[in-house]
Amino acid sequence: MKLFSVAIRQEDDTFHAQVPDLPEIHVIGDSIADTINKVRSTLIGHLQKLADDGSDLPQPENITNHLTNPKFAGQTWAMISLNSMLFNSKQKPFNLHLPRALLTQIQAQIGYDEHDIKAFILKAIEHELANA
Structure with missing residues (x-):
């Protein structure tokens, strides 16, 4: 099981999310729930591509390592759990x-x-x- 931390900030009527362990993943949604769903889908696609390419899957850090990062100060946090078994090899x-x-x-x-x-x-x- 991989547990990814997601930092979410609101700007006007949109929610911006970033996965600190995968800085290339940025998602924008209309609500927190919509944003989390989009992050989950994006994470699954990203991890599947890595697995299909034969790359190692990233090992997410514990959220406590991200909470002290000033870049994410004042943001809302979500956790997304993904079963790594889905990404073991090409399917x-x-x-x-x-x-x-x-x-x-x-x-x-x-x-x-x-x-x-x-x-x-x-x-x-x-x-x-x-x-x-």
């Missing part, structure tokens, strides 16, 4: 159709985020293979 697309009742149970346990559901299913498959 091959694979469609999986789940019974609606099973998907509802998964969503009740872990939420509705598509990437969290994929990570959950990958972990379950790895668990089953390890115990086979």
Whole structure:
């Protein structure tokens, strides 16, 4: 699991976010929730590209290292958790159709985020293979 810190500042009616561990990631949104969603999508795309290129994934620092940085003084902080298992290597697309009742149970346990559901299913498959 990788836990990325996100610094968010408001300027007029827009919210600007930066990921201190990945300074090339800047996102602008209409609300804090919109901005966090955009950062999450951008992070996933960035990390997938790094994995596809065979590059090492960045190791995020603890948020306490960023809180004392004057560049981020007075900003709102969010944390985005991503399962690094999604970025282990190049992925091959694979469609999986789940019974609606099973998907509802998964969503009740872990939420509705598509990437969290994929990570959950990958972990379950790895668990089953390890115990086979």
